[in-house]
Amino acid sequence: MRAPLSWLAEYVEMPQGVTALEVAADLVKVGLEEEGVHGGGVTGPLVVGRVLDFTPEPQKNGKTIRWCQVDVGEAEPRGIVCGAGNFAKDDLVVASLPGAVLPGGFAIAARKTYGHKSDGMLCAASELGLGEDHDGIILLAEWGHGDAKPGDDAIALLGLAEETVEVNVTPDRGYCFSLRGIAREYSHSTGRTFTDPALIDVPAPTEDGFPVELDDRAPINGVIGGDRFVARVVRGVDATATSPRWMQRRLEQAGMRPISLAVDVTNYVMLAVGHPLHAFDLDRLSTPIVVRRAAPGEKLTTLDDVERTLHPEDLLVTDSPEGRSSRVLSLAGVMGGATSEVTSTTTNVLVEAAHWDPITVARTMRRHKLPTEAGKRYERGVDTRLADVAAELAVRLLVEYGGEGVEVGPVTDVGTPAPGASIEMAWDFPGRIVGLDWTREQVVDTLTTIGCTVSGDETLTVQAPSWRPDLTVGVDLAEELARLRGYDQIPSVLPVAPPGAGLTHGQRVRRSVARALAEHGAVEVLTYPFIGEAVHDAFGLKPDDPRRRALRLANPLSDEQPFLRTSLVATLLDAVKRNVSRGFTDLAVFEIGSVTRPGGAEARAGHPSVAGRPSDAELEQLFAAIPHQPLRAAIVLTGQRELPGWAGPGRAADWSDAVEAALLVARTVNVTATVAKEEDHAPWHPGRCARLEIDGRLFGHAGELHPKVVAALGLPPRTVAAEVDLDLLIEVSGRIVTASPISTFPLAKEDVALVVKNEVASQDVHAALVAGAGELLESARLFDVYTGSSVEEGYKSLAFALRFRAPDRTLKADETAAVRDAAVAAAAAATGAVLRG
Template identity: 55%
Template sequence: MRVPLSWLREYVDLPATETGRDVQAKLVSAGLEVETVERVGAGLTGPLVVGKVLTIEELTEFKKPIRFCTVDVGAANGTGEPQEIVCGARNFTEGDKVVVALPGAVLPGDFRIAERKTYGRMSRGMICSGDELGMGDDGSHGIIVLPPEHEVGIDATVLLELYDEVLDIAVTPDRGYCLSLRGIARETAIAYGLPLRDPALLDVPAPNAYGYPVAVADPIGCSRFTARTVVGLDPEARSPIWLQRRLQKAGMRPISLSVDVTNYVMLELGQPLHAYDRGRLDGPISVRRAEPGEKLTTLDGAVRVLDPEDLLITDNRGAIGLAGVMGGADTEIADAVTDPETGQTAGTTEVVIEAAHFDPIAIARTARRHKLSSEASRRFERGVDPLAAAAAAQRTVDLLVLLAGGTAEAGVTEVLAPSAPHTIALPADHPDKVAGMAYGRETVVRRLQEIGCSVTGQDDLLVTPPTWRPDLREPNDLAEEVIRLEGYENLPSTLPRPPAGRGLTERQRTHRRVGRALAGAGYVEALNYPFIGEQVLDQLDLPAGDPARRTVKLVNPLSDEEPALRTTLLPGLLTALRRNDGRGSHDLALFETGLVFTAAEEPGIAARLPVHRRPTDEEIARVNAVLPRQPRHAAVVLAGAREQAGWWGQGRPADWADAVEAARTVAREAGAELLVRQGQYGPWHPGRCAELVVVVDGEERVAGHAGELHPRVVKALHLPARTSAMELDLDLVEAASAGPVPAPRISSFPVATQDVALVVDTAVPAAEVERALHEGAGELLESLRLFDVFTGEQIGAGRKSLAYALRFRAADRTLTVEEATAARDAAVALAAERTGAVLRGA
């Protein structure tokens, strides 16, 4: 919102010495984001005067049109003689009033005006355009042609209001009232402790039955509609200079008188308006939702296919405007056109003014749906004062009557939906508790009244926020108003004192250990957005009924292509891997730990939890019952070389075994025992997929999968060949742990190593053999490692040999050979009993 300081002074009697920088500091202290203060006219010095073009001589001997003009500037040049000026512009004629920069003037950009000979003539000055004076866009891009009533020789800098300061304010979504001079003036008056001249305090006639007919079919979408009619407008009337300059300084382009007036009132009061050419309306105005397939040509010339959720302004022919966003071309105000034969001027002479209040959510969704953000929609979607509609309509009527010679019809239409004021119960000491300092009841009441609230009560206040503050809904909203007006800089700086003995939770410690362990194993962490689309689930080859397809859809997604929350970490990681591979990094090992989201089987609406106390266990349980399940997962993806080749020897590519080992690393850090067995699931290759199982409360549960991705998935996602991946439910793995992970135990006694080679059927998983060896060896077993797998004629068809290295150690003594051998034999015996294993060579 751009706020000219000269306009702001109309509503607040600021001290004459106050500059834009001073006002900026006050508003920033009050919580507004004043980004810049622009000095309009900086670098411009006179003499700059009004002149009258007396003669124009066309110089035709040059490649481009050049005109030699004489201009009457009165006594401004010290002689009273006409000023000779060479000019290349052609949008003015003899008799026009123009702006003349005389020798000695300096225009913006340090452009100095002096007498000089050009195109064979002496030029003593310059006839100026708006761009050359830094006036902004007026739509003409030519010489400024002034109305004929202005006197020759007067100072044009005063006439055109060329010197000013403009505050550029970044209005946050909760402060829609600041998208108006009225709102900014109120904040300024409070900051300076000065009275406010509210421009909305106008005498408004009572509604009657003689106004333009209006019907509202959707009172939720349109809670108020005011219509006024002005007739007898002069179609040739143009916006006065002061009105055009205020629009330009506020960042808007003057268009025509009727449109300029509605824009001016919108900037002044914050109420968007629309003017219809009454001669182009067909019957009553109505407000309704769009029909499926209905179309509308908006003022920008685009034909838009409407959505049934769109709120429309219609007449008997159909849609004539997108409510609160943009009007339709069928009822556009017509520019004045003069018939060359009759000399008569035709144009809009009767207008119907619309001042309505629309539902903010409906307008925001329509503007986004059609990618059509306008000044009106920006205000409606942030909340407009519903009581300002009648005053804005009256202000528009007054300006049209004053500037275009129109007559206001007596009819006043006002359609209202019943509503009750919103009240908030506020303990008088609540702002004190929020801020951590004592304000006192008197200060709290005074500050709330300054922003327009009605306050009653003593210790327990009953506050009714003003209609222009729809953002004030809770006691904390009111506390924030008191705190910001008293000054954020006055809040004491105190550090919170956390209670002793409360550090990270066990879940947080596990999460950090897993991340450190994977990073130590050579993986690089890649953090990804938690959004996915349905297409990626198809590319991952997930079956139709898979739980991972039960996604949580976002009501307001950042991208329509990714409207759901992720149910797996793989899409983000694989996208990162593909992007890095495409940029030349071919040896990749990435990991991520984060939440995934699975929709509840019976979705519901979560209740709002209190903030002034800790919610009860029952309240938390009710909220959790309707929230999506949000387990924490850990995942890795690998491609290219896992070990680089060099002078030290051969490298090797990453494969499915590395993904399985990453799962074992995660399980070790969580203190859980991980069972690895052959599996088959979704994106993984059916012959190179490991099912990762943990035991929770005596029950085996699948915690994830690891292995090489299916070639079909690799092709669909454009991944490097033989890409491998692992994903594990970290919460489930943690639930399988025996408790906090103990510190490693270090023994000063030597280790005893025993190797065994067991022959089993090919179908027997190595994990089952390892599990039996672990249990059979007992407490003396320190570690177990599979170091060789052999198949061949020596051991027979359908058989395989698994060679293990067993390390035994005691914490309190050196083991004897007999003790180590007995532990090994016990391990082999249990493996033979469970898996049918026999010692190789026995």
């Protein structure tokens, strides 16, 4: 909402010479957000000029310019080149002389053009920020300044020095969509005197007023769509009359375009007091006017020349032509229809000022994608007692500027508007909420200042003003006291942290895993948990894969991603793809988050009332409807794992890096995970995918992604990834572990090299060695894999470092050899391993 300072000063006392920035700062103190400051962008010399003579000069490009001699109040006229053709000899114009600066920083200087030295410029309205008209220059006689003299200051004459402050109106401050509301808030902030423009005498309704019926048979949630309708008749209006220049200027400063007298008057009153109006051509109406809901299939051509199919919830203003069915005149509170529009032939006008339900208007605007200035105000709630005042203000302006012989007709006022809410609260309630020791007198005085009527002693009964529909409960009043008495008065008090047991085990595991992966060189990211069906196809998931069973959102942010993710890798790869598309190909990113795995048997959540806390049964039903949401950790690596440089040629990330990252997650919390080959688990490559287990339970998968998946998603070749189950890790690592005694006896070392077929997994050989060695084995580690001339083709040599130790004695050589042989024998029996000679 834009508020010109000169207009604002009519409703509230303002200091001499106050600037828009100072006014904006005062409004910010009471919670109105500053949006901007406009105007004041013109500096002189900008003067009134009289065209003494001009010579038309056709140009080669087909354009005709005028070489003008202009009296600007100096001893000699100035020669100015002008391309406009809408002026004549002796017309008063606006001349910007060298040294002037126009809006946008456009500096005027004497310059040679079209063979002449132009000593200034004759200005159009658009060049001075006075509107959008740029077809011709300003003729001051048409702007109501025919008595001006050459040399007069045009900046003061046209109000170009006036500033306008723009504020952002929040949904609960609908009354600030008016100069009346902003002036009231400025008064609250500064303590200066506020003069309410709505305090005028209005005529009483008459029996012969234009018939109006409120017939809302389909209220929404029990709320009637229209509870008051004021209609005023004005006859003999000159439809060709233009609104006064001062009114046009104020509309332009407020960001609206002047159109015609009737439209300008209704817009001016709306901006002044905040109540929208609508003007009908009275001679095109039939009695009675009926306010009702739309019937199925009804249509209306609105003032923007769009035919709209109406919805049964749309509230309409209609009339009833004799012998015909009801005719739609307008969408109530949003936009009028073309059939009753005020035109150049209109002489009699019906002014409508009604109070419409905010929810009804808001839904209609959004349903028809038709935002309007009137709708913006109605959806936030307008003053329920202002309809007759707004209509009276409009009628007075039409009478004053509508020409000779304008007559005011009868008055219609039907319906009973609802008053502001009545709120009961203890007088000290606001202070307890905010944390300040306000006295009862301070509470009452502040509430009275904002327009409330207050009664009562210990318990106050507060009647909210009709223009404040946002005040409904005690905390609203507490907020008003905090706002008007100053947010800066509220002390900053740090809450005392309650004693506790610190982080839970699950929180510690999660933080430890994140820290370990970050120290491993990966960057943590946070992705949106939404996916589309296409990702399952790109992953190559089988039709019966449980990961295809995803939970669909009722109101997704994007129709292309209506499901919740069933794997963490699915969304993590989106982040990788985005980085790769921007040139970052050497990546190591990870994420810790939940996935959603519906089982298909979840109960329906139901809809508990918001009036109070849900019952135990309702809470149980809500929890039963929540699908399983396991916690996962995932990592994706692409490009170079070790960058080339002086230390070496670098190394590309491969499947072993993904496996190592998964094992690192387990080692971080002192859990041992085993690795086995996974034959088929999309989206991983069948031959380069590892299955990780903890105590025989699936922990996760790691390895290289399938080439088809990489191609489908546009990822670099040989992208690797891992995804593990943190819920399992938290469960296993939370068990109580009995510490084994530390042996003080020396370690016995044995290394063995076993030859196995290439398809035998090293993990299987490792497991067999551990099982065969028994309790004396302290560790078994694979330290070399060899294929070459000394090993038969199709076979490989696996070298393991075996370490033995007894808890109560030093092992002898024959004992160590016996345990080693037992381990080798077990490996031979399980995997066909042969001791390498």
